[in-house]
Amino acid sequence: MHDQGFFFQAFIYLLAAVLSVPLAKRLGLGSVLGYLVAGVVIGPFVLGLVGEEQSDVLHFAEFGVVMMLFLIGLELQPSLLWKMRGSILGLGGLQVLITTLIIAGVSRFFGLSWMMAAALGMILALSSTAIVLQTLNEKGLMPTHAGQSSFSVLLFQDIAVIPMLALLPLMASPELLASVGGKGNSGSEHAGLTATLAGWQQALLVLAVVAVIVVAGRFLLRPVFRFIAETRLHEVFTAASLLIVVGIALLMQLVGLSPALGTFLAGVVLAESEYRHELETDLDPFKGLLLGLFFISVGASIDFLLLLSQPWLILGLVFGLVIIKFAVLFFLAIVFKLELSQNFLFSFALAQGGEFAFVLFSFAVQNHVLPADTAQLCIVVVALSMITTPLLMMLNESLIQPLFANRNIKSREADQIDEKENPVIIAGFGRFGQIVVRLLKANNIRATVLDHDPGNIEMLRRFGWKVFYGDAGRIDLLRNAGAEQAKLLIVAIDDKEHAVEMIKLVRKHFPHLRILARAVDRPHAYELLKLGIDEVYRETFSSSLEMGVGALRILGFRAHQAHRMAQVFRRHDEGSLKKLAPLWGNEKAYLQGVHQYLSDLEGLLNEDSQELHLDVDPAWSSNIPREDDHGT
Amino acid sequence: MNELNKILILFAHPALEKSIVNKSLFSALQGLEKITTHDLYEVYPDFFIDVTFEQELLKEHDIIVFQHPLYWYSSPALLKKWQDLVLEHGFAYGEGATALHGKKLLSAITTGGIREAYQKNGVNRYTIRQILTPFDQSAHFCGMEYLPPFVVHGARLEDNCGNTDRLAREYQTLILALRDNRLNYQEIRQYEYLNQCLDLLNP
Numbered sequence: 001m002h003d004q005g006f007f008f009q010a011f012i013y014l015l016a017a018v019l020s021v022p023l024a025k026r027l028g029l030g031s032v033l034g035y036l037v038a039g040v041v042i043g044p045f046v047l048g049l050v051g052e053e054q055s056d057v058l059h060f061a062e063f064g065v066v067m068m069l070f071l072i073g074l075e076l077q078p079s080l081l082w083k084m085r086g087s088i089l090g091l092g093g094l095q096v097l098i099t100t101l102i103i104a105g106v107s108r109f110f111g112l113s114w115m116m117a118a119a120l121g122m123i124l125a126l127s128s129t130a131i132v133l134q135t136l137n138e139k140g141l142m143p144t145h146a147g148q149s150s151f152s153v154l155l156f157q158d159i160a161v162i163p164m165l166a167l168l169p170l171m172a173s174p175e176l177l178a179s180v181g182g183k184g185n186s187g188s189e190h191a192g193l194t195a196t197l198a199g200w201q202q203a204l205l206v207l208a209v210v211a212v213i214v215v216a217g218r219f220l221l222r223p224v225f226r227f228i229a230e231t232r233l234h235e236v237f238t239a240a241s242l243l244i245v246v247g248i249a250l251l252m253q254l255v256g257l258s259p260a261l262g263t264f265l266a267g268v269v270l271a272e273s274e275y276r277h278e279l280e281t282d283l284d285p286f287k288g289l290l291l292g293l294f295f296i297s298v299g300a301s302i303d304f305l306l307l308l309s310q311p312w313l314i315l316g317l318v319f320g321l322v323i324i325k326f327a328v329l330f331f332l333a334i335v336f337k338l339e340l341s342q343n344f345l346f347s348f349a350l351a352q353g354g355e356f357a358f359v360l361f362s363f364a365v366q367n368h369v370l371p372a373d374t375a376q377l378c379i380v381v382v383a384l385s386m387i388t389t390p391l392l393m394m395l396n397e398s399l400i401q402p403l404f405a406n407r408n409i410k411s412r413e414a415d416q417i418d419e420k421e422n423p424v425i426i427a428g429f430g431r432f433g434q435i436v437v438r439l440l441k442a443n444n445i446r447a448t449v450l451d452h453d454p455g456n457i458e459m460l461r462r463f464g465w466k467v468f469y470g471d472a473g474r475i476d477l478l479r480n481a482g483a484e485q486a487k488l489l490i491v492a493i494d495d496k497e498h499a500v501e502m503i504k505l506v507r508k509h510f511p512h513l514r515i516l517a518r519a520v521d522r523p524h525a526y527e528l529l530k531l532g533i534d535e536v537y538r539e540t541f542s543s544s545l546e547m548g549v550g551a552l553r554i555l556g557f558r559a560h561q562a563h564r565m566a567q568v569f570r571r572h573d574e575g576s577l578k579k580l581a582p583l584w585g586n587e588k589a590y591l592q593g594v595h596q597y598l599s600d601l602e603g604l605l606n607e608d609s610q611e612l613h614l615d616v617d618p619a620w621s622s623n624i625p626r627e628d629d630h631g632t
Numbered sequence: 633m634n635e636l637n638k639i640l641i642l643f644a645h646p647a648l649e650k651s652i653v654n655k656s657l658f659s660a661l662q663g664l665e666k667i668t669t670h671d672l673y674e675v676y677p678d679f680f681i682d683v684t685f686e687q688e689l690l691k692e693h694d695i696i697v698f699q700h701p702l703y704w705y706s707s708p709a710l711l712k713k714w715q716d717l718v719l720e721h722g723f724a725y726g727e728g729a730t731a732l733h734g735k736k737l738l739s740a741i742t743t744g745g746i747r748e749a750y751q752k753n754g755v756n757r758y759t760i761r762q763i764l765t766p767f768d769q770s771a772h773f774c775g776m777e778y779l780p781p782f783v784v785h786g787a788r789l790e791d792n793c794g795n796t797d798r799l800a801r802e803y804q805t806l807i808l809a810l811r812d813n814r815l816n817y818q819e820i821r822q823y824e825y826l827n828q829c830l831d832l833l834n835p
Contacts, residue, residue: 567680 012049013057016042017292032135033390035292039299050300058297062355064290065130066249069158069260071287072133072151073267074276081268084152091149091336092156095350099125099328106324112374115171119369120378122164123361124321126354129154129260130291131389136349139393145338146345153329153350161258161356166202168360169367176368202256209255213248213262217269225275229454229469238282245283258356274457277450278470281477294355301358302383306376317381322388326351341404348392353382422446425486425513427472427502428493429460432518432539436490437465447490448481473502475509483510491517496524503531525577526584536577545570572601637811640693641669641740644700644711648673653742653787653796654701660800666811668693672710679713686718691731695810696776698767699740701787705756705763715770724774733775738810738826739767740803742787750785761824777817782806782826802830809833 016038024034042049050057104121108114132150133142141147221244228240248266249259270276307314329347338346361375361382370378424440424447426433437447449465450472451457457467470477472493483489489506491499503515516535519525528536545566552562576597583590641661645654648671661669670689676682690696700707707715722729743750743760750756750763760783761768771778784799786792792799806826809815820829 564680567678571680 009050009057012042013293013296016296021292029394030135030138030390031292032131032138032295033387035295036299036387036390039296040302041299042296043300043302043304045302045304057293058301058358061290061294061297062359063246063249063259064287064292064294065355066259066263067245067283067287067290068130068133070245070248070263070267071280071283073264073269074271074280076268077271078268084148084155087149087152087336088156091332092153092160094332094335095153095328096122096125096157096160098332099325102324102328103321106320113173115173116370116374119168119171119364120374122167123357123364124353124378124382125325126157126161126356126360127154127325127350128352128354128386128389129158130294130355131352131386132349134291134295135390135393139397141345144342144345146342146349149333149336149338149342149346150349155264157354157356158258158261158264161360162206162256162261164360165256165363168364168369172368173370176371205255206257209251209257209262210265213251213265214269217266221270222273222275225273225469226454226458229275229452232452234471237278241279241282242286274461274467274469277468277477277480280480281470281474284476284480298355298383298386301379303376303380306380307384310377314377314380314384317377318384318388321353321381321385322351322392339404341401344396344400345393348396349389351392352385352389353378357382422448422482423485423487424448424490425450425472425478425481425483425488426490426492427451428491428518429465429467430456430492430494432494433490433492434460436492448486450477450481473498473505475505478506478510483513487514489513489515491515493518494520496520496527499524500527500531503528503533507531522577523584526581529578529581530584541570541573576600635813636666637694637813638692639667639695639697639807639811640689641667641697641699641807642672642711642714643669644672644698644708644714646673646708646710651701652793653784653799654699656796656800657740657742657784657803658699660804661807664804664808664811667807672714673708676710679710681714681717683717683720686714687723687731690718690735693735695736695738697738697740697807700742702741702743702763705758706766719770719774730775735776736779736810737767737771737776738779739764739781740783741781742784744786744788746786746789747783759824780820780823780826780828802827805830805833 017035020038020041021031021034024037025031041047044050100118100121102121103124104114104117107117107120112120132154136142136147136150142151225237225240228237244266245263248262252259252262270279326347329350330343333343333346358379361370361379364370365372365375424445426437426447427450429437429449429451430453433449433451437449440447449467450470451460451467452469452471454469457469460467468481470481472478472481472491478489483506489510491502493499493502499517499520503517506513506515514535515533516537517528517533519528519536519538522538525536525538548569549562549566552565553559557565580590580593580597583593641658643654643658645651645658648655648658658669658671661667668689698707698711700711703709706712719725719732723731741760741764745754745756748754750758750760752758756763760781764781768778782803784792806829809829814833815829819832820826823829
């Protein structure tokens with residue numbers, strides 16, 4: 001059944017995702033568990049819809065993790081990363097070290113050789129970046145103390161994979177080597193080029209690659225993105241985004257580094273670029289689908305035959321693994337002074353085996369570090385431990401967290417400096433939007449600025465403005481720019497139709513946003529008013545009026561008088577604009593309305609010219625009877 | 633006698649964001665029955681006063697309150713302009729202009745100086761009642777009765793800034809008493825400040 005081609009496979013995977021994930025979410029189980037269960041169902045042991053190509057799919061789907069780390073990097077400014085160095089090295093380092101030691105000790109106790117025990121400890125010390133971050137993100141727990149700590153640990157683990165890959169070949173057991181007759185480490189794709197190099201050369205190469213990513217990210221990628229953005233072809237930009245992630249992953253594999261780590265680094269480098277939101281938006285669906293695929297693959301890869309043959313042993317191992325990891329994490333969280341409620345969240349979140357374990361176990365078998373049957377067993381244990389995470393998180397949420405209900409879990413959120421907290425989003429940063437933002441900035445109000453003209457952005461960035469590339473008409477992009485938290489959206493773009501479309505969409509998706517709109521001309525203003533936007537600003541109206549005032553003054557009007565006339569005119573015109581707006585589109589009624597407006601205006605202006613003061617401010621006029629005028 | 637008075641609070645403060653006492657006085661009157669609060673600087677930031685609208689408001693109310701800080705022995709500029717434009721000939725005074733007849737005008741002011749400063753031998757040389765003479769006479773000229781003013785002296789002093797709740801409660805009590813006709817006008821005419829009625833209201 002598995003050889004019916006790509007479309008059938010795609011159909012099965014997508015169908016499984018589409019059916020199971022909404023169901024799981026509806027039941028409050030979270031998407032990760034939904035995907036995992038879907039994988040089990042379509043896997044070889046239940047429906048058998050997918051089979052031996054499973055491991056290829058799993059391998060491919062791991063790319064979702066790579067992409068996720070790129071996106072996480074995009075969210076993380078270098079300064080923020082630097083601030084986290086303590087918890088990455090301290091918390092992460094100790095977690096890996098202690099967990100490795102304990103698991104190795106336990107394994108040794110059960111009779112494994114020292115080398116095997118150490119390898120097992122290392123591999124099982126890792127947690128699942130994909131599951132943890134996806135689950136935390138989904139629950140909005142990333143900004144919490146526990147979320148940040150989890151992230152630090154995961155980041156350290158990703159770094160730790162590099163030395164592990166280097167160490168494993170050195171840990172080969174003589175007896176395993178002997179049994180296969182020294183086949184050598186053939187399929188060691190992960191060792192890559194570095195395998196043939198000496199230690200210091202490897203280190204140098206790694207440093208060089210990191211430097212290349214940082215330098216290229218800083219100086220090369222921006223002009224390239226700009227060049228691509230200027231084509232105004234959205235799909236090419238998406239292609240370029242994918243190209244970068246794939247390219248970096250490839251480069252990292254070539255030199256034997258973790259692709260996830262490389263793309264994470266590239267993400268951090270690009271975190272301050274103007275293309276950040278657009279990159280996030282473009283890559284997000286790919287990441288989501290690939291991660292989903294990854295979870296399904298994990299579910300499908302669980303070897304139930306093995307499980308059924310030794311159920312108690314395997315379940316016992318899963319239980320033991322989770323307990324050990326939980327205990328170490330819980331202990332470390334106490335040492336690092338996490339509040340108790342956060343500690344539970346942190347410890348439950350990370351108490352599973354990671355996806356790197358799959359890779360490392362097969363790598364270890366290839367390198368004769370572990371016997372194949374032990375690795376098989378461990379892979380099942382790791383996969384099952386992944387399934388426990390969403391369940392443990394639910395347990396934490398429904399049973400443990402309520403005990404801390406009064407504690408302030410979100411206390412850390414305030415010091416997250418990010419554009420997403422800006423109260424104002426402004427679309428269009430040309431000659432109109434700039435003035436608005438400058439006034440806001442002068443009053444210490446920060447605005448997230450979106451513009452889709454790369455040339456304009458380049459210029460403004462040179463002047464120190466923080467402008468992001470992107471079309472504010474895209475809901476996903478607005479969401480990334482923080483539309484859910486913002487109060488105001490200022491639509492200051494010069495494209496009339498586009499502004500109207502954007503506003504319609506925004507009102508549908510972010511009904512809480514107050515919208516202020518720039519109207520290019522009167523008909524445009526009508527259209528905007530008819531959409532129910534009451535803050536409509538005609539782009540030339542105010543300056544034209546001021547020019548009129550200037551003209552009146554040169555013609556001999558007193559300055560105050562000219563100013564008042566402009567105010568009268570403004571009120572009249574703005575009033576008529578609102579009155580005529582509903583008639584716009586109905587030609588007959590509108591023309592009638594305009595005639596009325598014009599004759600009103602004419603009357604007003606005639607009165608103005610004859611008895612300017614009397615109409616506006618009679619009290620200041622000079623022809624009031626004087627005899628009883630003591631009061632004024 | 634039991635019919636409630638409608639009260640219009642004409643509030644003039646050019647920098648309410650920096651105000652302490654006036655802000656709490658003004659907010660103590662929000663949302664009360666028969667009391668209209670009208671924040672002039674918020675409604676007319678460009679000083680372009682809608683005269684017709686203001687005159688309609690005046691007609692609808694029985695007691696008009698000018699609430700403002702005392703600036704240079706007078707009101708902030710916008711309230712002065714409001715008087716210049718809204719109290720116009722033919723509406724507020726002049727032949728057949730009886731729109732305001734029988735209404736009452738109250739000044740509710742805050743001053744930086746303490747009460748002792750507003751005396752013949754104080755730095756301000758004149759009493760508050762003397763300083764408010766232009767308002768008194770304007771009211772009289774429009775056929776309105778000018779009530780003794782509600783005054784908070786030393787509005788920047790710690791004593792008052794820390795006690796805005798009490799001041800706001802007192803102000804609210806007095807305004808509500810005016811609304812509910814619980815004050816004996818014969819009696820209050822003798823007072824220098826309306827604040828003195830508080831003793832009558834809370835024996």
